[in-house]
Amino acid sequence: MGIRNLYPSDWEQIKSIYEKGIATGNATFQTTAPSFKEWDDSHLKTCRFVDDHDGVVRGWAALTPVSSRCVYAGVAEVSVYVDPAFSGKGIGSNLLHELVKASEQEGIWTLQAGIFPENAASLTIHEKAGFRILGVREKIGKQHGIWRNTVLLERRSQTII
Numbered sequence: 405m406g407i408r409n410l411y412p413s414d415w416e417q418i419k420s421i422y423e424k425g426i427a428t429g430n431a432t433f434q435t436t437a438p439s440f441k442e443w444d445d446s447h448l449k450t451c452r453f454v455d456d457h458d459g460v461v462r463g464w465a466a467l468t469p470v471s472s473r474c475v476y477a478g479v480a481e482v483s484v485y486v487d488p489a490f491s492g493k494g495i496g497s498n499l500l501h502e503l504v505k506a507s508e509q510e511g512i513w514t515l516q517a518g519i520f521p522e523n524a525a526s527l528t529i530h531e532k533a534g535f536r537i538l539g540v541r542e543k544i545g546k547q548h549g550i551w552r553n554t555v556l557l558e559r560r561s562q563t564i565i
Contacts, residue, residue, distance in 0.1 A: 407502050410452035410464060415440045417461035418454070421487045430523045431485065433545050433552070448480060451506045455486075455495045462490040465499035467507060470516065478513040478564070484526070497529045504533055504559065513564040518544070518554040527555060535559040 410418070419440075425431030438446075448467045455463040463486035470479045482503060486496045507515055517535060519526045531537070535557040543551040 405456040405458070407453050407498060408456055410454045410466065412440065412444070414454055414461050414464070415443075418443075418464045418485075421461065421464060421485045424488055425485045428488075429547065430520045431526075433547050435548070447483075448510075450510050451480070451503055451512075453499055453502050453506070455490075455499055462487050462493075463495040463499050465503045467503065467512070467515070478511055480507065480512050480515055482515050482517045482530075484529070491525065496525070497532060500529055500533045508561050508563050511564060513561045515559045517557045519557065521553055521555050527557075530557050530559075533559065 419437045422432075422434075422437045426434055426437065437443075446468055448469060450467075452466045453464065454461045463484070465482070465484045467480035467482060470476055470481055482500070484496050484500050484503070486499075504515065515535070517526075517530055518541065519530065521527075521540065536559070538556045538558050541554045541556050544554050545552055
């Protein structure tokens, strides 16, 4: 099937992929997956995609608003997760490409991502998608009691000025 819109019925597979990301220790500061309602409430209602292969969700991507202030309505944070069983197949890159395209159609002018420096695959796909590194946020948060850094990346739309 390929990339399609994410549906609430995909939640169990999305949650499983998210939990696998949590288990790596290099995908998110989160230690547990939220409920669907919490996840749904925190993400934009548009720009939500899954990679579906014969009913198996192999990865997902979505956007979170960075602020509720109206001046930041065109700025969103990117989430891209791929089931480790399917890593290295271009799924993350394809999802990110679709997310970028859809975000511009929705009037979003800036995408940002905070990625652990150890997550080389994620850094690579973001840079290939036109994200640039703004810097390293040192000791930005604790994970299991240990301070962690994140690399802050940004992609400015070339079509929305």
